[in-house]
Amino acid sequence: MARLIRKSAAPTRPLLKVPVRLGAVDTAALIAELRQLHEDAEDENVGRMPADEELYQALLYLEAHSGALKSEEARRKAAITRVKLWEYLREQADVRQGKAIEDARAAKVEWTALAESLAVNTASAAYNKAKRLRATTLMDPERGDRPVRRTPEAVLVAERRAAAKAAAERRMQEEAARHHALLAPVAQRLIEHRAGLDDDDEVTFWLDQVAAVLPDCETPIQIVSLGRYVEAVVRELRRSERESARPAARTNEARLAYAAATAVLSRGGKAP
Known part of the structure; x- marks a missing residue:
């Protein structure tokens, strides 16, 4: 009997999947819940924890003092919430960085000059990374208004569709x-x-x-x-x-x- 040969997954497959995003999150409320866990655990340093609105600094504190939580249930809940908040920060960073790139391009900054700031080596790599970031702000009406795939090609198609729709509306x-x-x-x-x-x-x-x-x-x-x-x-x-x-x-x-x-x-x- 011939042995079945399993095909290896295409290396680009992860980029072709439609991303799932958290969207809106009440970060201050979640940080307040984590603060309460540390207060209940009598964390002696909780008074130095940053305000609920200071998301990044508060997360750094919670990471450094995670050992102050005594119960396994509290540690599990705190860790899951921290994962969610870091994911939220990642989503927001993508959107904000994409806006910064748009502003730079509007100010006639060349892709070569943006390469170092985007942690890439070439102008083409900077362009492609910017297009992937652009996917975070686009919705594809052809796919039920789901987020656009994070590939330069998918972003270009979505931008052309959006431009055609805007022109038709005008x-x-x-x-x-x-x-x-x-x-x-x-x-x-x-x-x-x-x-x-x-x-x-x-x-x-x-x-x-x-x-x-x-x-x-x-x-x-x-x-x-x-x-x-x-x-x-x-x-x-x-x-x-x-x-x-x-x-x-x-x-x-x-x-x-x-x-x-x-x-x-x-x-x-x-x-x-």
């Missing part, structure tokens, strides 16, 4: 702004000449909504709402015309306002 906002610039004066004309429009209850209701949002229409939600309200006005005017077999506008000014609203909505891809 285009949508610019298009919405252009459409709003055309829609707002049309909405104003509808309100000014509403007396000449059909006074059907639904028409009146939607005109009231337009009148309410139009004066302070600035936020994205307000802009979208205004478009929907004007669209509803035009839709109800069309319905009224079909049901009554008579024009929905009774004056020339109202007819022009109605026609202008219909035209703007049609150009905006929302024909009534």
Whole structure:
């Protein structure tokens, strides 16, 4: 019988795994719990322990005085909590170092000049390490908003996706702004000449909504709402015309306002 040969794991496999992170941790509360363990153990030096907010210094104290804990349960709990807090510090260090690198690059610092500070020997190694650190601040929507893998290639893909998404959002906002610039004066004309429009209850209701949002229409939600309200006005005017077999506008000014609203909505891809 042939002997099965087990394939060795690829050396890059650890870098391809999606990282699991602690995220937010109430470090002061955990340090306070560890302080209480030392007080309960009558640690004679606990008065010299740094404040709960001084995480790094407090951890150094707890490490140096771990022998002061007398019970095995207390030592076990303290050690596990210290492991968690050091992991939290590591995560925070990655994020903060990544931000420092971004600031350095914004100040036109070359990768060669960053190599020594990043404990590497070449500009390319500095670049790759920076990209791996960048993964700590990125989420990949293609993977359910999980953290990006810590490889330069994965970070580049995530950055391209983020840039494409941001560009698409900017285009949508610019298009919405252009459409709003055309829609707002049309909405104003509808309100000014509403007396000449059909006074059907639904028409009146939607005109009231337009009148309410139009004066302070600035936020994205307000802009979208205004478009929907004007669209509803035009839709109800069309319905009224079909049901009554008579024009929905009774004056020339109202007819022009109605026609202008219909035209703007049609150009905006929302024909009534």
